[in-house]
Amino acid sequence: MNSRSKHLPKMKKKRSIDILLDKILQAMKMAEKLPVRISLILILTTSIAYFYFYGEGLFFFQENKSLFIFSNEYIQKYLMKPGGLLEYSGNFLTQYYYSDLYGSLINIACLILVFLVFLKTDRRLLAGSFSILLILVPPFLLFFIQISYIHSIHNSLGYILLALYFYFSVVTTGRRSRFLCLALFPVFFYLTGSFALVYPLIYIVYSIVYKKGINRYLEPVFMIVTTGVTFIIFKEILFFQPADQLLRYPLPFIEVLRIPVLYNILFLYMILFPVFTHVSGLIKLKAKYTGFINLTTFISIFAITVIQLSKNYDHDLANLFKIGKSVFKQDWNSIIRQHETSPSINSNGQYYYNLALSEKGQLCNRLFYGRQDFGSKSLILPRDYAHLDRAIYYYYSIGLISEAHRLAYESMVKNGYRPENIKMLIKTELINGNYKIASGYINILKKTSHYKKWADKYEKFLNNPELIKADPELGEKIRSIPDTDFFIMSGDIDNIDMILKANPDNKKAFEYKIAWLLFKKDTKTVLNEVRKMKAMGYMNIPRHIEEAILLYMYFNHELPDLGDLIVSMDTELRFSRYITTYLNNSENNQILEREMKKIGEKTFWYYYQFK
């Protein structure tokens, strides 16, 4: 036996040990990956469940907040300010939000990206027993940020870039390259705007916690100086942006100029993240304890998420977005159906319902079929900034096209291009015969991805008044333009009176007036208006007007002049039943309201008596 054959069993033994060791290592790696996989599954299931099944209205709302245009002018606007490109990128992504699936995927992708960047950073810093908890917090915080309607996807991109920049700073080794990485801060500031200003804080904390020697102080000082100099150069030389704008753009600001609290929590978390990882890294627990901690983390995060979602889910807001979507589609039947089956308690939701009724010629027939909590305030919205975009539809509906156009223009100036304000400008300019201006707006929509077809359709109307007149929608609006001119007034009812004076046959304006009077419970004036109805082309009196007539007759004991129209037998019978029920239960108020609701909740009588 030679020496080689002597060593053979030993070698075989050693090889089998190696294989075993490899297997163990692989198993360990698998075990290490398992929490990460579970985390990903947790993020995916939670976000898919929410965004896809509940996010419909959210994406619709966000998509309609801006209009992405493929043009040089559009991008130039964003190049002029730090953080502009972030908003530009966000708008680019948001333009396809008309697809709920796409919207869900984009939002989920952001969460996954945040998770992965934090995972990588954590691994690079000092992974410890609480790593899973530490890296799961940011995506879940971002998830709660993303489900807010004021959120825009560019803010998610801002967080991702901030986390990425920090990750690159951490992985960059070598003093020179690290300083180079920090020296790129001005570029990062230009790209992400105010998000960048959080970075120096993260880096200072990181340096204090992780660096040793002179670098512990030198790099933070370098960072502070770079940030300060960048800020001054941006403010004083490069951009015409005031300091507060540089500090806050493109973060969302609510009216009181506060950043929503969750945004700040996430920023604070990112700033303290190096501390958390450091502390976590110091605590080395046995694998079974780590497993227990991970399991507890999963269960608690999932539980908190579910509890928070069910607690904070704003059903009425979702309902409103859904109604808003139908308004944009001009799907009036769907709005009526939705409000009557799942009533909105929001004044804007009820305004849309009344608008839908008007568009279907049902305002005085079904006004009280849907919930009405705001009286005339949900009939006509104020023309202030908060209601601008929604108020437009009422004026368009009743034929005050010039006012609808003015409000759409104001919206464009104040809010920038939005699909609905541009569409309204196109329609109103076509109706008013301003084809050159309409053509300009059509060209804007033609440079979008989603509204190009719409623009192509309306382009055919340019310089073709006959085609416009033949169009069911535009033609009707042309016919409802006031024959004589007047100035729009601040009083809503004054405007209706003026348009009725100019166009006495305008049924939509007339019914808005009657609805307004019904809300004001002014049956006498309603009655006076009924006399005009025959001449306007009414063959029957709408249901709620009949109800007002009977109520007036009941209280005043007189037979009014209805101008050749009569109250239907059906309404008289219903009123008789209503009065009988009232008389039978009038002694007990609680029972009375319950019984009256049963018999006449959808009537003017019930509104008159109990609202």
Place this chain on the structure above:
Amino acid sequence: MKLVKIIPRLFVFVFTFCFLIGCISDNYNNVPPLDREPVIEPDYSGVTIPTNIAPMNFNIVEDGELFIIRATSSNGSGLQLKSSDGRVRFPMRAWKKLLAVSQKGKIEIEILSEDNEGNIIKYEPFNMNVVSEPVDPYLWYRLLYPGYESWLDLKIVQRSTENFKEASIFENQLLENNCVNCHSSQQNNPEKFLLHVRGSMGGTYFVDGKEVTRRALQTEQMPASAVYPAWHPSGKYVAFSSNKTVQGFHMRPEKNIEVYDLFSSMVIYDTGKNEIAAIEESDTVKYMETFPSWSPGGDFLYYCRAIQVEEGFDYRDVKYNLIRKSFDQNSGVFGNAELVFNAQEINKSVSFPVISPDGQYLVLTLHDYGTFSIWHKEADLYLLNLKSGKVDRMDLVNSDETESYHSWSSNGKWLVFSSKRGNGLAARPYFAYFGSPENIGKPFVLPQKDPTLYERLEKTFNRPEFLTGKIRTGPRDFARTSKKEAVNASWAGEKTIIVPNELKKQTSAENEEKEIY
């Protein structure tokens, strides 16, 4: 591949390409011309241009895959360009050379187009007339949406007329998005001007060299703020009209908006003493006075005047006449009002009187009624000969759309005016040559580097005025000044301005300041 092989091949390629292009050009020469000019935007056919104007870039609105453009001067020298998209952009140097050799002559532009099947069309050439009188090197204007009430980003911009460089003078985002309006320089002087800011940083900002001061001109004796300015040629005074302006929105499509005054009067501000005074108190309850304008010598103040409106008035009945008052520069005393042009007599109304630097002519805007011609489609420019008193419509410069605000160049040979002839909504600055009343050139719109810009730009050019040089003050100077407290002007007059009582009541309800365009 080695360089020795590349160079000869490249040479052969370039030679062949040039030869082919030359052949194509020769082919074009033999094509019979069409009996019409090509459609170009902006319309620069037949316009009169100065020798120092920026390249007159334009867009050819004709079908074609390739366009060849030949620009030839009267002496035969010229340049040739090719365009595949119809956009014609003259190289700066070549254009300047062409202008230099075309003085007092013409530039002939010949355009040929070729479609994808090789069919060639040669259009009838058109001309640009070149005059030797230069235009002032800068133009400044306010850039904003031609909206109704709201504004977001407002700018005052200066643009070189000799090239395409432009720079912001004022950007409202640096002043809490306040509104800015009524910029006005002292006789085209870039060193001395003013502008009003309305809002939290409000005041009238005066610029003198590099110094910017913020002043509050409205005193308690004035029922309305100082609005339309006119610098006295000496720079010592500024005449303002103090207007209470309201607006109404039409519900018929023919008109958008009506802007009118409830009361207005003239005040004079002494820039050195920081004092303001009524020009004549006794007139204020009888008349409404607006749009002041000084004669070049500073001896007369011209303005527009209408009978004071009363409660329930019809805005269509308000007609302004052109009035003037003599002014003694030593004593600061005004003479009596003289009627210069009775527009009411012809059922019209006057706005924006501006006198030529030689004092011989006055250009005004004439419209059907009221004071705010910007929203009047029928508003046109008229020339008043101050010697003969004759008023003539400036036929060549007017269009079917609004022509309104206008001003003279420092040499009196050029007029810039805003016109909405493009789409009826946004105003653009048009330049018109003024040799004499009989020799007025066809106007042209301020040329742009991208000739299609006006098709896309939704913003309007408001109050275009010439400048003899570049303004050195920038947006940050105004932002810095806005942080300082405004210096209050003091009232130097004996009497306060009197406002009819019923109108006082009418305006007291309006607490929100609105922008009027």
